Amino acid sequence: MKNTENDINDDEFIYDDKEAARVIMQGVTENLRKKLRIEDIIKILDYKYEYLQMEGYMTDSIPTQEELKKLDQDALDEFVLANAKLRKIHLTSDELLEIWVAEGDYFEGDDDGTMYVTEDAAQVVYENISDELKEKLDIEDIITILEVEFEYQQQTGLVSDQESIVDVPMDVDFEAMEYFIIHECVKSDIILTHEEFLDILEAENIYLDSLGLIDDLGIQKHFN
Numbered sequence: 001m002k003n004t005e006n007d008i009n010d011d012e013f014i015y016d017d018k019e020a021a022r023v024i025m026q027g028v029t030e031n032l033r034k035k036l037r038i039e040d041i042i043k044i045l046d047y048k049y050e051y052l053q054m055e056g057y058m059t060d061s062i063p064t065q066e067e068l069k070k071l072d073q074d075a076l077d078e079f080v081l082a083n084a085k086l087r088k089i090h091l092t093s094d095e096l097l098e099i100w101v102a103e104g105d106y107f108e109g110d111d112d113g114t115m116y117v118t119e120d121a122a123q124v125v126y127e128n129i130s131d132e133l134k135e136k137l138d139i140e141d142i143i144t145i146l147e148v149e150f151e152y153q154q155q156t157g158l159v160s161d162q163e164s165i166v167d168v169p170m171d172v173d174f175e176a177m178e179y180f181i182i183h184e185c186v187k188s189d190i191i192l193t194h195e196e197f198l199d200i201l202e203a204e205n206i207y208l209d210s211l212g213l214i215d216d217l218g219i220q221k222h223f224n
Helices: 017-027 028-035 037-052 065-069 073-086 093-109 119-128 131-136 139-155 174-184 194-212
Strands: 165-168 218-222
Touching: 017 093, 017 119, 017 139, 028 065, 028 093, 037 073, 037 093, 037 139, 065 139, 073 093, 119 194, 131 194, 139 174, 139 194, 174 194
Parallel strands: none
Antiparallel strands: 165 218
16 A cells, blocks of 8 residues: 655655554564464555545545544444454454554654665565576565565564564574475465575575674574
């Protein structure tokens, strides 16, 4: 979903639901992270903005603070909870509030110069992998691979409740990570060899290094 200039930032602000969902997943409690997938959060955000559009609060821009003060929050929550339930996403009001609070962290994070953006990372990866791999994968495939990598970090506890940036220690089980990513990508018809997987990781490190997310010891700091 694309949104234009708003009162959160003097510059143009583009709302990226995938990145918002990643930040939300980072910001909610461990119990809620275990309960939801990234795709579930994206659907919840879709329902929120569908409600805002139906009520005339927005067309192509994020509502102003004055507009949001007039918003019937209870009606919005009921709409989101009901539609989520239809997709077998069962949430309590308190859990939904967690999501809204964490979404606020996404907006505030726009002022932070260090933000891992999946689409940007995928572009850098594509530009730095081998020509043979470029013929095999497109940008959307690489985005999928990076999202699966984040899912692995989430499931193995590399994503912290308190911190946005987490260290990937030198003794991380890369074989387990490789196995998980390669086998999950098969579900999306993306077939990777060991060498291709390493090629992608090395290319991603170029992007991470450009953001200052790899320290002098070579430890990756993933922004999630």
